[in-house]
Amino acid sequence: xxxxxxxxxxxxxxxxxxxxxxVVSAMLAGLEEPPGSRSRATLLLGQRGSGKTVLLWELADRxxxxxxxxxxxxxxxxxxxxxxxxxxxxxxxxxxxxKTAHLTGGNIGALGFSAGLQFSRSTQESKSFHYKLxxxxxxxxxxGKGVLVLIDEIQGNDPRVRQLVAAYQELVGKQADIALVMxxxxxxxxxxxxxxxxxxxxRASKMSLEPLAPAETDAFFMKAFERLGLHVSSDLxxxxxxxxxxxxxLLQLVGHNMVLYSxxxxxxxxDALESxxxxxxxxxxxxxCGTTLAALSDKDxxxxxxxxxxxxxxxxxxxxxRMGVTHDYxxxxxxxxxxxxxxxxxxxxxxxxxxxxxxxxxxxxxxIISDF
Numbered sequence: 001x002x003x004x005x006x007x008x009x010x011x012x013x014x015x016x017x018x019x020x021x022x023v024v025s026a027m028l029a030g031l032e033e034p035p036g037s038r039s040r041a042t043l044l045l046g047q048r049g050s051g052k053t054v055l056l057w058e059l060a061d062r063x064x065x066x067x068x069x070x071x072x073x074x075x076x077x078x079x080x081x082x083x084x085x086x087x088x089x090x091x092x093x094x095x096x097x098x099k100t101a102h103l104t105g106g107n108i109g110a111l112g113f114s115a116g117l118q119f120s121r122s123t124q125e126s127k128s129f130h131y132k133l134x135x136x137x138x139x140x141x142x143x144g145k146g147v148l149v150l151i152d153e154i155q156g157n158d159p160r161v162r163q164l165v166a167a168y169q170e171l172v173g174k175q176a177d178i179a180l181v182m183x184x185x186x187x188x189x190x191x192x193x194x195x196x197x198x199x200x201x202x203r204a205s206k207m208s209l210e211p212l213a214p215a216e217t218d219a220f221f222m223k224a225f226e227r228l229g230l231h232v233s234s235d236l237x238x239x240x241x242x243x244x245x246x247x248x249x250l251l252q253l254v255g256h257n258m259v260l261y262s263x264x265x266x267x268x269x270x271d272a273l274e275s276x277x278x279x280x281x282x283x284x285x286x287x288x289c290g291t292t293l294a295a296l297s298d299k300d301x302x303x304x305x306x307x308x309x310x311x312x313x314x315x316x317x318x319x320x321x322r323m324g325v326t327h328d329y330x331x332x333x334x335x336x337x338x339x340x341x342x343x344x345x346x347x348x349x350x351x352x353x354x355x356x357x358x359x360x361x362x363x364x365x366x367x368i369i370s371d372f
Contacts, residue, residue, distance in 0.1 A: 001228065001229070001230070001259050001260075001262055001266060002259075003228070003255075003256050003259040003260070004227075004228065005224045005227060005228055005255065005259075006224070006251075006252045006253075006255040006256040006259065007252055007256075008249070008252040008253040008255075008256045008283070014054065014248075014252060016220060016224075017051075017054065017055075017058055018212060018216055018217065018220045018248065018251060019212040019213060019216040019217070019248075020051060020055055020058075020209075020248075023044075023055060023207055023209070024055065024058055024059060024062065026205075026207065027042055027059050027181060027207075028059070028062055028063065028066070030042060030179065030205065031063055031066065031068065031146070031148065031179055035146070035172070035175050035176060035177045035178065036172045036173075036175055038203055038204065038205060039205050040172075040178070040179040040180070041168065041172075041179070041180045041181075041201070041203075041204035041205065042179075042180070042181045042182075042204060042205045042206075042207060043181075043182055043183075043184075043189050043201065043204050043205070043206045043207070044056070044181060044182065044183035044184075044207050044209065045183075045184070045185075045186045045189050045206065045207065045208045045209065045341065046183070046185075046186075046208065046209035046341075047185065047186070047209075047288075047292075047341050047342075047354070047355055048185070048249070048287075048288045048291060048292060049247050049248065049249030049250065049284070049287070049288045050209040050247065050248060050249070051209060051248035051249070052152065052183040052184070052209065053073060053152055053183070054248070055183070055209075056073040056150045056152055056181065056183055057072070057073060059148075059150065059181065060072045060073065060148070060150055063148045064091070067144075067145060067146075068145065068146050068147065068148045068179075069088055069091045069092040069095070069140050069145050069146070069147050069148070070087070070091055070147075070148045070150065071083075071084045071087040071088050071091070071147070071148070071149045071150060072087055072091070072150060073150045073151070073152045073183075074087065074149075074150065074151055074152065075151075075152050075153050076151055076152070076153055076154045076155055076158055076160060076161060076184075078160075080151070080160045080164070081129040081160055081163060081164065082129075084129075084133070084149055084164070085129065085132050085133065085136065088117070088133075088136050088140075088147060088149075089116075089117040089118060089136065092117050092136065092139075092140050092145065092147075093116050093117055095140065095143045095145055096116050096117055096139060096140070096143060113135070113139065117136060117139060117140075119132065129163055129164075129167060130163070130166070130167040130170065133167050133171070134167070134170075134171060134174075134176070137171060137176045137177065137178055138176075140177075141176070141177055145177070146177035146178065146179065147176075147177065147178045147179070148178075148179045148180075148181070149164070149168070149178070149179070149180050149181070150181050150182075150183075151164070151180075151181070151182040151183065152182075152183050152184075153183070153184055153185075153188075154182050154183070154184035154188055154189065155184070155188050156187070156188045156190070161182070164180075165180075165201060168180050180204075185340065185341065186208075186339065186340055186341030187336075187339055187340030187341065187342075189206075190339045190340070210246075211245065211246020211247065212244070212246045212247070212248060212251065213246070214241050214242070214246070217241045217244055217246070217251055218237065218238065218241045220251070221237055221240060221241060221255065222237065224255060225237070225258075228259060228266070229266045230258065230259065230262055230266045230267075230268055231265070231266050231267045231268065232258070232268045232273075236268060236269075236270065236273050239273060239277075240254050240255075240258065240273065240276075240277070243277045243280065243281075245356035245357070246356075247284070247356050249284065249287075249288065250280060250284055250356060253279075253280035253283050253284055254276065254277060254280045256280075257275075257276035257277070257279045257280045258272070258273065258276045260276065260279075261273075261275045261276045261279075281357055281360075284356065284357055285357055285360070285361040285364075288355065288356075289355065289357060289358045289361035290361070292342060292355055292358065293358075293361075293362075296340075296342075299333055300333055300336060300337060301362075302323055303319060303323060303330065303333040303334070303337060304337070304342070304343070304353075304358070304359075304362055305362050305366060306318075306319040306322035306323050307319055307343070307351065307353065307359065308353075308358075308359040308362040308363050308366070309322065312352060313346045313350050313351070313352045314350065314351055314352065315349055315350055316330055316331065316334055316349050316350070316351065317349065319334075319351075334351060337351075338351070341354055341355075342354055342355055342358070
């Protein structure tokens, strides 16, 4: 069968946004607030596979429909600031033509533009990002248009993010019609908030992407399977829902593999489901678990490996003993990993994994190493 519903790849936009309507609505409501409002700056926190990028693209489309000029999701890399300027220019050109450049009685060339929203060569080469962003906002405000900047995969202590936030803060002081949404891993967002230069961001709205509710995943699966012509019993469908662990990426992986392993007539039996779930888990462990561990220190991984010896929850005292360190020393890594969203407190003195299948992945890795 051909899969026309599921999109199991990072950054892919699925056919339907599952379980995130409240988050999108809250961010859109923030755009309705007056310029300078706290809700105009949002930090979106989520682990890999939680759907951050998809949410940013959905917000871009919805905000554009409301008349905002949008710098569509830009990854925080070397040319991020230049890309933001270019995206605002490209998206805003439809509102500003050469013939309207003098609508407010002034010559738009005085603001450094040569035509439309394109800067003159001297302005492009000599002026700062802050100058360009400010003048783009001014020009678009003359047409009654606000600006939304979307940033994906922010990194802690990133100088480009510092420049962007500093410019945004100054524009907020001028009551410019601008909004900012930045998404990243919990650890990167935490490091950004702890940056002494960016204390302004502590007043921004913060949204954590929680696991999808089983009922919402089940309802989506039911409709998706019907659309695809898959025949899945309610019991097997519930097993598929449980296997997603509330992860949007796992939802896509599980659904896609169920299509691949279905019989020619679209039937998914117990064996087909088990094959689909195993394939989905392997992909998730490779794409999410492996990548998550690769970004951690050796001691972080040691802490997690010690946790993986328990079936579900771990006592910090037991983890410290397995690591061969003091309780206070283990607490330092407990805090780091909680801040990174990789583990979560269950109750006093007890933690558990927050990333699906990470414990299983660590156990498998440990077995492979021990075999050598």
